[in-house]
Amino acid sequence: MISLETFIRKWGLDPVEYCRVADRFPFRLSRHCMGLIRSPGDPVWRQVVPDPVELRDPVGLTDPLAEEALSPVPNLVHRYPNRVLWLVSTQCAAHCRFCTRKRRWTSPVEMTERLFREGLDYIRRHSEVKDVLLSGGDPLMLPDPLLESILKELRGIRHVEVIRIGTRVPVFFPERVTPELAGMLSRYHPVFLNLHFNHPLEITPESGAACRMLADAGIPLGSQTVLLKGVNDRAEVLGELFQGLLALRVRPYYLMQMDLALGTGHFRTPIATGLEIVKSLRNRISGLAMPHFVVDLPGGHGKVPMVPNFIENISEDVVVFRDYLGNRCEYPLLAGEHEELGRLLKR
Ligand SMILES: *Cc1c(COP(=O)(O)O)cnc(C)c1O
Ligand code: SF4
Secondary structure (H helix, E strand, O other), rough: OOOHHHHHHOOOOOOOHHHHHHOOOOOOOOHHHHHOOOOOOHHHHHHHHHHHHHOOOOEEEEOOOOOOOOOOOOOEEEEEOOOEEEOOOOOOOOOOOOOOOHHHOOOOOOOOHHHHHHHEEEEEEEEOOOOEEEEEEOOHHHOOOHHHHHHHHOOOOOOOOEEEEHHHHHHHHHHHHHHHHHHHHOOOOOOOEEOOOOHHHHHHHHHHHHHHHHOOOOOEEEEEEEEOOOOOOOHHHHHHHHHHHHHOOOEEEEEEEEOOEEOHHOOOOOOOHHHHHHHHEOOOOOOOHEEEEEEEOOEEEEEEEEOOOOEEEEOEEEEEEEEOOOOOOEEOOOOOOHHHHHHHHOO
């Protein structure tokens, strides 16, 4: 880990200003991530280096997704009927300044033996839970034996069909991914890994090797990307990222609109920006490389897809489309279909 003092010295920054921000929202940076920074203010820098504007966010909420209120047991978020989000780690290899859980950096809820038991008991008692999503913090920051004991306990619960792990370790700390780790994970299949890549600069020989090891262990890999102002809010950048991920056998899953977390407002883009980007990428890059653009609604209402409009008009007997090149095209409707279609598309 790189200390804030080392970082400040390396780049000749004003210690007072940076320490003030880091007192409120702590700094954390892995050696590998430091190596990705090329110059001050570049897309990696913006993601991980404290910025004084974090202290001047007028609209941010401490817990934008109401995760604490939706936790029947501390650290276990049960928002959707058949799956839970379990925050099993408080550590990350680097702190993303736009993190939706930055409230927890200064007041982490440590996973005690008792909280592990309570979480497992809750999942055991709720047979509707088919899918457990491990997150944090970053679950791959846990020591192998602890991570393995969690997976083993979950696999011992009959109704848990799928285990998912959300992690930025392959991006920030790729040397943590070893054949032993990949082999261990693969003993608890189906285990899905959802990675978090935000910029093509994060695709390196090291992160590529980590992905290869995981994919070779038969672990399906997905990635989520947070749409970040001044970092990746351009179609060329995201197109290159998604295409690059696909070549690593990583399937882009979600492109996420910024949550309203306190201290992150400067990263927020207009929703229209995301829609324009996915509209311009659609059909130009492989459909396999296209994530769903989603807004995670404030208050814990869940993720909703935002789909750009390719429809110009709906009449009694045809829908008029504009294709990705802007050309008009008509698709004939069946008799009586048009009303229901209009209702479903709400326009
Ligand atoms: C995102 C999320 C999930 C998983 O949602 P999917 O759309 O199935 O990937 C589950 N629980 C919570 C609380 C979440 O935020
Ligand atoms: S790795 Fe994930 S949990 Fe950790 S700081 Fe970044 S966004 Fe937040």
